[in-house]
Amino acid sequence: MAESFVDERDKPLRAVLVGVWRKGETRRQAEEHLEELAELVTTYGVPIASQVMANAQTVTPTYLIGSGKVDEVKELAQAHDADVIVVDDDLSGRQQQNWEKTTERAVIDRQEVILGIFADRAQTREAKLQVQLARAEYSLPRLRRAWTHLERQRGGGAFRGGAGEGQLETDRRLLLLQIEKLKSDIQHVRQVRSTQRKARTIRPVPSAAIVGYTNAGKSSLLNAITGAGVLEEDKLFATLDPTTRRFKLPAGEEVLLTDTVGFIRKLPHGLVDAFRATLEEAEMGDILLHVVDASHPNAMDHLKAAEAVLAELNVLGKLTILVLNKIDLVDDLSTLSQFYINREHVVQTSTRTGEGLDQLARLLSRLLPADMEPMSLRLPPSRSDLIAKLHREARIRHSEWEDSDFMVEALIPRRLKHQYDPYSTETGSVTAP
Secondary structure (H helix, E strand, O other), rough: OOOOOOHOOEEEEEEEEEEEEOOOHHHHHHHHHHHHHHHHHHOOOOOOOEEEEEEEEOOOOOOEOOOHHHHHHHHHHHHHOOEEEEEEOOOOOHHHHHHHHHHHHHEEEEEHHHHHHHHHOOOOHHHHHHHHHHHHHHHHHHHHHHHHHHHHHHOOOOOOOOOOHHHHHHHHHHHHHHHHHHHHHHHHHHHHHHHHHHOOOOOOOOOOEEEEHHHOOOOHHHHHHHHHOOOOOOOOOOOOEEEEEEEOOOOOEEEEEEEOOEEEOOOHHHHHHHOOOOOOOHHHHHEEEEEOOOOOOOHHHHHHHHHHHHHHOOOOOOOEEEEEEHHHHHHHHHEEEEEEEOOOOEEEEOOOOOOOHHHHHHHHHHHHOEEEEEEEEEEEEHHHHHHHHHHHHOOEEEEEEOOOOOEEEEEEEEEHHHHHHEOOOOOOOOOOO
């Protein structure tokens, strides 16, 4: 079956990058996105021949940007002998086809670069399944483009009816079947992980998920405080697969720390959905350790981008410690004051020097719930306040909606138990106050 560019060809030798300055953002923001695209393309192993910024204040359905700029990009690619053009935005299948017809070069978008990196980096069965699903869903509206690729390689023009149309429809049906199979396989993986999580909570062990922008130092933090031996690399998306390690806190209690996949600006929504299982630890953890590279000039933008993804996962309101990492590389620590605004728990750390790690451990010990009691509850939708509090402060073992009610098994702090006693199912009835 023909697939997208990253599937059917070897990686290109040289690339021209096209930044997209959209309405509602400053030119500097668009330039920062282009700089990040350059990091992504470099991480993917493709040398960059040149870069150019395109004004897309008015989006065009044909190319996304104006046709004059597309001609300019074509000339730039010819001058630098570049064989691929990378657009820093999402292109539709039709737009990619128009680009390629005009420029006579392969054209991919930001999402396809990220998919290629994920495919290279995935190690566990779960991550590989998620990558396959994301790539299959990405390829579905682009099958016609893929067949055009093959025809051009054979010396012909675009497919126009005949056997190609029949093959296209066959490929579409096969791809849809593949997507359904992958979704089923991922659901099975989630069930296995859920069973493992239930077994893990028989002896209540608090858990914390390490989240944040990619390359912020999450794996370095896990290694520094637990000796986990997780891959540390100065590249975007160095770690895709979640790693969980036990960590003994100062008072002797234990906590489970999990390193999760990093976030990024302009992360395609489909990838958030495809990697939801990988990010389940962020949803299930008692507390989030949100790591930020405090030395990065765009650290605040990175923080906001990560919070946007956390909001999509419905965990932004969870108890969070903001970890300002790499402070040994910060020249003026007073510039970090902006990160303390409206945030209660902030720690400055350096995994290289060890600074702040003891303070982080003490704060974890103080904030993590130590006195928990298991409860089975049936909460009506009218008590959304109690449901939200469960997500923030309880440790949920299992939850589902049944007849409009929220059924949940959770470990609840004893200080909150009286609020949930009227909704307990253990007595055989539920009496709302």
